[in-house]
Amino acid sequence: MDKIISVNGLKKSFGENEILKDINFSVSRGDVTCIIGASGSGKSTMLRCINLLEEPTAGEIIYKGQNILKTKNIPAYRAKVEMVFQSFNLFENMTVLKNCMIGQMKVLKTDKETARNEAMHYLEKVGMAPYINAKPRQLSGGQKQRVAIARALAMKPDVILFDEPTSALDPQMVGEVLEVIKNIAKEGLTMIIVTHEMAFARDVSNHVVFMKDGVICEEGSPDEIFTSPKKQETKDFLSRFMNNR
Amino acid sequence: MTAFFKEVVDILVKYHGYFLQGIGYTMLISLTGTVVGLIIGLITGIVRTIPQSKNPVIRGILKVVNAIISIYVEVFRGTPMMVQSMVIFWGYAFMNNGNTLPLIPAGIFIVSINTGAYMAEIVRGGIISIDKGQFEGAYSIGMNHFQTMINVIVPQTMRNILPAISNEFVINIKDTSVLNVIGVTELYFFTAKISKMTWAIFETYVVACVIYFILTFTITRLLKLAERKIDGPASYTINEMPAAAEEG
Numbered sequence A: 001m002d003k004i005i006s007v008n009g010l011k012k013s014f015g016e017n018e019i020l021k022d023i024n025f026s027v028s029r030g031d032v033t034c035i036i037g038a039s040g041s042g043k044s045t046m047l048r049c050i051n052l053l054e055e056p057t058a059g060e061i062i063y064k065g066q067n068i069l070k071t072k073n074i075p076a077y078r079a080k081v082e083m084v085f086q087s088f089n090l091f092e093n094m095t096v097l098k099n100c101m102i103g104q105m106k107v108l109k110t111d112k113e114t115a116r117n118e119a120m121h122y123l124e125k126v127g128m129a130p131y132i133n134a135k136p137r138q139l140s141g142g143q144k145q146r147v148a149i150a151r152a153l154a155m156k157p158d159v160i161l162f163d164e165p166t167s168a169l170d171p172q173m174v175g176e177v178l179e180v181i182k183n184i185a186k187e188g189l190t191m192i193i194v195t196h197e198m199a200f201a202r203d204v205s206n207h208v209v210f211m212k213d214g215v216i217c218e219e220g221s222p223d224e225i226f227t228s229p230k231k232q233e234t235k236d237f238l239s240r241f242m243n244n245r
Numbered sequence B: 001m002t003a004f005f006k007e008v009v010d011i012l013v014k015y016h017g018y019f020l021q022g023i024g025y026t027m028l029i030s031l032t033g034t035v036v037g038l039i040i041g042l043i044t045g046i047v048r049t050i051p052q053s054k055n056p057v058i059r060g061i062l063k064v065v066n067a068i069i070s071i072y073v074e075v076f077r078g079t080p081m082m083v084q085s086m087v088i089f090w091g092y093a094f095m096n097n098g099n100t101l102p103l104i105p106a107g108i109f110i111v112s113i114n115t116g117a118y119m120a121e122i123v124r125g126g127i128i129s130i131d132k133g134q135f136e137g138a139y140s141i142g143m144n145h146f147q148t149m150i151n152v153i154v155p156q157t158m159r160n161i162l163p164a165i166s167n168e169f170v171i172n173i174k175d176t177s178v179l180n181v182i183g184v185t186e187l188y189f190f191t192a193k194i195s196k197m198t199w200a201i202f203e204t205y206v207v208a209c210v211i212y213f214i215l216t217f218t219i220t221r222l223l224k225l226a227e228r229k230i231d232g233p234a235s236y237t238i239n240e241m242p243a244a245a246e247e248g
């Protein structure tokens, strides 16, 4: 019952459009939750609500027993619940190393020496240590995403949210990034991953959430969802997905 | 033709002190004016891009501040600097029993607030043209708005607007000449003075022309170099050091 994040009755509208209609789910410490669903079903919007990049219209998000929609200190929460984006969002004006140090120094107030060592440690882990002097624009997509993961890890977060971390990558780079994510999953970090990589989702997660039209249509273990889905919508989505591959 | 060059040489020999003094004040006023104007632009730019607050009091204050900034920008962009100079200089005298402002500080003040109005728009444009992802990347690792602006957005904005800053600087070097209406002793002021003493009007103004061009051209080149310096090397060096050695 060690729920680290619970989403209760979450709703989000953009103007007249209700994008999220009553979302309820929770994540335990160490869980790797994959969120799947068709384009436009609201997966990114939900993840962005959890990171408070979007303000929910209704509902609550409970993090360690506190409703973070009521918190005054949003930055402190975000430092604990990190986000990795489809478009990387590395700081263009900084080197790879500085990208992984700046948050530690400015947000966690870590001293420079320690921040540097920590950054090196995580860059090593994602295989980007040789590139510490490069600027983001000099890297490939896969390399950028690995740096972005190191940047998130260097903040020592409780949870990392991934929004389609490989969707902007050429096929040959997808593998290297998924490999890195799998490795950190093994170390027990709590993760919520929005992905279209079904084989990866099945492999890495212990919980799968299928979203459709702004609601959670079905959720369960990877086996339950991928091998014996109960809902017709889930079956349809998965079969369409497999056929399109 | 030889008469022309002889006259130019004569003017330079006799009045180079005036020209140098004029160059000094022109550069002092335009450089300070550009820097202060940029600072005004950065402050107003950061204020104007603060995201909507949920707190109604803060929202109200921001609204008023933004309105004041807009009025400032519109008024100073919408009127000639020559007229502003007269209004500010004689306005001050009007309100202070005829005591006038010291000339050089007055000139710097006028150029600064005039440049600030343009810079406010340049900086705002620079900030809003930065990819939204840069803000989100910073927010997502827990930076607040101020940290995001200082560490991520402003450095990138500065790089992007450097050509526009250079442009403003060049305009200021030239437009400082309008300050001669209130008697500021910049380059144009001395040129006019020399021409009246020598009556070699054409030759004197040709000299001034060349001087202005050398000043503006040098500044343009220097700031181009700065751009390249900020961009850094085109390629990166691979870090060969193993992490173990790095940490020890």
Ligand SMILES: Nc1ncnc2c1ncn2[C@@H]1O[C@H](COP(=O)(O)OP(=O)(O)OP(=O)(O)O)[C@@H](O)[C@H]1O
Pocket (backbone or CB within 6 Å): A014, A019, A037, A038, A039, A040, A041, A042, A043, A044, A045, A046
């Ligand atoms: N800022 C916004 N303003 C208005 N509508 C938005 C906004 N962001 C998202 N939407 C709408 O919300 C719906 C869900 O978008 P969302 O990005 O969450 O889908 P998704 O499931 O992540 O899709 P994909 O798999 O393509 O990334 C879409 O119809 C989209 O147009």
Ligand SMILES: [Mg+2]
Pocket (backbone or CB within 6 Å): A043, A044, A045, A163, A164
């Ligand atoms: Mg999405």
